[in-house]
Amino acid sequence: MNLRIAALAAVLLAGSAVAGDEADRAKLMGSWKLADSGKDGPTWVLQDKGGVIHVVNSRGATVLEEFDCDTFGHESVVKVNGRPTTVSLWFVGAKLVEMETRGTSVLKRTFGLGKESDTMDLELTQIAPSSKTEIQHFERMPAASPGR
Numbered sequence: 001m002n003l004r005i006a007a008l009a010a011v012l013l014a015g016s017a018v019a020g021d022e023a024d025r026a027k028l029m030g031s032w033k034l035a036d037s038g039k040d041g042p043t044w045v046l047q048d049k050g051g052v053i054h055v056v057n058s059r060g061a062t063v064l065e066e067f068d069c070d071t072f073g074h075e076s077v078v079k080v081n082g083r084p085t086t087v088s089l090w091f092v093g094a095k096l097v098e099m100e101t102r103g104t105s106v107l108k109r110t111f112g113l114g115k116e117s118d119t120m121d122l123e124l125t126q127i128a129p130s131s132k133t134e135i136q137h138f139e140r141m142p143a144a145s146p147g148r
Contacts, residue, residue: 021091021093021094024093024094024113025048025091025094025096026048027113028046028094028095028096028111028112028113028120029046029047029048030045030046030140030141030143031043031044031045031140031141031143032044032045032046032120032138032139032140032141033138033139033141034136034137034138035119035137035138035139039060040059040060041059041060042057042058042059042136043056043057043058043059043141044056044057044111044120044122044138045058046096046111049068051070051071051072052068052069052070052071053068053069053070053071053089053096054066054067054068055067055068055069055089055098064080064081065078065079065080065081065085067087069087069088069089070089071089071090071091071096072090073088073089073090074088075087075088076088080100080102083102084102085100085101085102086100086101086102087099087100087101092110094112094113095110095111095112096110096111096112097109097110097111098110098111104128104129105126105128105129106126106127106128107124107125107126107127108124108125108127109122109123109124109125110122110123110125114137114138118139118140119137119138119139119140120137120138120139120140121135121136121137121138122135122136122137122138123135124136
């Protein structure tokens with residue numbers, strides 16, 4: 001009997017953790033601009049399209065990469081700065097992970113909500129050819145009003 005209660009409690013706790021992750025994943029979607037970067041700073045746009053994430057990375061008016069990819073870790077071949085690149089996306093809890101491979105270069109990006117409301121932390125880890133990690137802090141961009 002105690003084993004059944006323990007198993008039921010584990011299932012209920014896991015279900016509430018997943019529900020919390022889903023809510024935080026939804027908060028991650030939107031437009032983000034590098035904090036204190038000015039009008040031509042880097043921006044990321046993440047849009048959930050029902051199991052597929054639409055990703056746009058730009059700097060000012062220049063789009064560096066734009067692609068759609070599922071969140072099951074499947075590889076998608078896209079163009080980044082005009083070069084063929086393989087990307088894959090998946091969630092680890094509430095964080096979105098992107099793995100980008102171009103030739104022998106492998107870059108991992110981890111998008112997660114920051115400590116402050118409406119902030120996002122982007123962890124960049126250069127896996128190959130060297131191992132280097134950097135964290136950038138982004139702020140949510142206000143939604144554009146109709147007619148603007």
